[in-house]
Amino acid sequence: MVPAGRHGGFILGKDLRQREKRWSSVRLMAPTSVKSPARKNVSSAASARRMKSEQILSEVHDVLESTQVIDIHTHLFSPAFGKIGLWGIDELLTYHYLESEFFRSSDTTPEEYWKLSKTQRAEAIWQALFVENSPISESTRGVVAVLKAFGLPTDASGLREARRFFAAQSIDSHIRKVFQIAGMSDAVMTNDPLDPDERAVWMAGGQNHPQFHAVLRLDRILWGWSGHWEQLASEGYAVDERATGKSIAEVRRFLADWHNRMQPLYMAVSLPDTFVFPDERSLTSELLSDAVLPSCHEFGLPMSLMIGVRRQVNPRLRLAGDAVGKADLRSIENLCRDFPDNRFLVSVLSRENQHELAVYSRKFNNLMPFGCWWFLNNPSIVEEITKERIELLGTSFIPQHSDARVLEQVIYKWHNTRRTLAPILANAYHLLLADGAEITRQKIQRDVSRLFRGNFEKWTRLHSG
Numbered sequence: 370m371v372p373a374g375r376h377g378g379f380i381l382g383k384d385l386r387q388r389e390k391r392w393s394s395v396r397l398m399a400p401t402s403v404k405s406p407a408r409k410n411v412s413s414a415a416s417a418r419r420m421k422s423e424q425i426l427s428e429v430h431d432v433l434e435s436t437q438v439i440d441i442h443t444h445l446f447s448p449a450f451g452k453i454g455l456w457g458i459d460e461l462l463t464y465h466y467l468e469s470e471f472f473r474s475s476d477t478t479p480e481e482y483w484k485l486s487k488t489q490r491a492e493a494i495w496q497a498l499f500v501e502n503s504p505i506s507e508s509t510r511g512v513v514a515v516l517k518a519f520g521l522p523t524d525a526s527g528l529r530e531a532r533r534f535f536a537a538q539s540i541d542s543h544i545r546k547v548f549q550i551a552g553m554s555d556a557v558m559t560n561d562p563l564d565p566d567e568r569a570v571w572m573a574g575g576q577n578h579p580q581f582h583a584v585l586r587l588d589r590i591l592w593g594w595s596g597h598w599e600q601l602a603s604e605g606y607a608v609d610e611r612a613t614g615k616s617i618a619e620v621r622r623f624l625a626d627w628h629n630r631m632q633p634l635y636m637a638v639s640l641p642d643t644f645v646f647p648d649e650r651s652l653t654s655e656l657l658s659d660a661v662l663p664s665c666h667e668f669g670l671p672m673s674l675m676i677g678v679r680r681q682v683n684p685r686l687r688l689a690g691d692a693v694g695k696a697d698l699r700s701i702e703n704l705c706r707d708f709p710d711n712r713f714l715v716s717v718l719s720r721e722n723q724h725e726l727a728v729y730s731r732k733f734n735n736l737m738p739f740g741c742w743w744f745l746n747n748p749s750i751v752e753e754i755t756k757e758r759i760e761l762l763g764t765s766f767i768p769q770h771s772d773a774r775v776l777e778q779v780i781y782k783w784h785n786t787r788r789t790l791a792p793i794l795a796n797a798y799h800l801l802l803a804d805g806a807e808i809t810r811q812k813i814q815r816d817v818s819r820l821f822r823g824n825f826e827k828w829t830r831l832h833s834g
Contacts, residue, residue: 642694
């Protein structure tokens with residue numbers, strides 16, 4: 370176990386108060402690096418000094434801990450969205466990852482489970498996964514880590530005290546505290562313009578929280594057109610079921626209106642493993658090529674493609690019922706080649722697609738691979754994928770995003786990312802040193818800043834103004 374306040378960026382118990390005090394004077398939007406609790410000052414001379422092999426791992430830990438990350442893909446919301454934003458112990462426990470595990474350790478059927486209140490569901494999951502079994506899975510360990518971070522008990526009695534703690538929090542100050550613990554400066558949201566609850570917030574003026582940034586999510590348009598085109602029509606856009614006539618131009622008008630309203634960092638869609646581009650029979654392909662990508666180019670926005678989900682393989686589990694499939698990445702090849710002036714952010718869900726994505730990234734400099742998404746976000750798989758990307762791409766990728774749906778999840782997700790990255794980067798520097806290069810803290814800081822911030826800032830022009 371790494372000591373609190375030293376390596377790994379995870380502050381436990383009483384150390385949280387010390388870090389809060391230290392961070393109170395830090396503007397979270399501005400810096401790429403902040404002072405580490407273990408290294409309050411690093412002189413320029415020391416930063417430029419050549420390291421010995423035995424110093425590398427400690428320095429890598431320290432730089433990772435002290436460098437703020439931009440979380441480029443989350444399902445979090447700023448306070449302006451009210452109850453849409455999820456936080457607190459009951460939300461952590463009823464997260465769909467834990468619901469999947471619950472049904473493997475309980476005789477409760479999905480039908481019985483969904484009849485329970487959220488409070489009762491949380492209690493059932495706590496009993497099955499944390500009391501009757503050791504919480505050794507990645508998702509259950511994450512809940513334990515969050516409780517520990519706030520100095521709360523993690524034994525069988527912990528649920529009651531956790532509920533009291535979270536009920537006493539104010540969301541604005543709680544967000545600041547969570548970001549501080551997680552070592553985050555910015556969270557990028559996922560915003561669906563056709564979701565009625567989200568739409569109401571944007572139509573009332575939107576949000577202006579400086580640490581939350583919008584993304585224009587287009588799932589209902591790109592793969593759900595048949596079920597949602599009438600909503601666009603009801604709002605005055607001249608579209609039809611088959612996207613004929615003025616439909617393409619009107620979709621572009623819709624995107625322009627929402628670009629002006631949201632000021633998103635990028636547009637995005639989650640696609641199934643069966644996605645093919647180009648496909649003359651597919652409205653998804655037509656809308657993507659004729660409406661969405663031209664709009665992205667017009668507004669200077671990247672397009673994010675998250676490919677590989679198999680939706681509702683077990684509908685009884687609801688949100689937990691999705692699975693994974695291997696995709697044909699020749700669609701990425703075709704997109705990057707046919708739209709060379711567009712920038713693409715791409716994450717693929719299948720482990721079997723990872724090497725191919727990294728190779729395509731070597732061939733197309735308008736392709737930015739990012740993160741280890743959903744079922745891949747386990748340390749053993751993250752380690753494998755990250756090593757492969759470093760060996761093929763150097764530091765020209767984005768190693769991770771949290772995909773968090775519940776605010777406090779960013780605490781353990783970014784702790785785990787730093788803990789997994791440290792030995793990977795250290796090993797790369799050990800090899801480089803053995804091959805004859807000089808390793809300095811400055812170089813490590815440069816590389817970590819690029820991975821945690823710089824690649825995304827450049828790709829989206831975040832903070833360029």
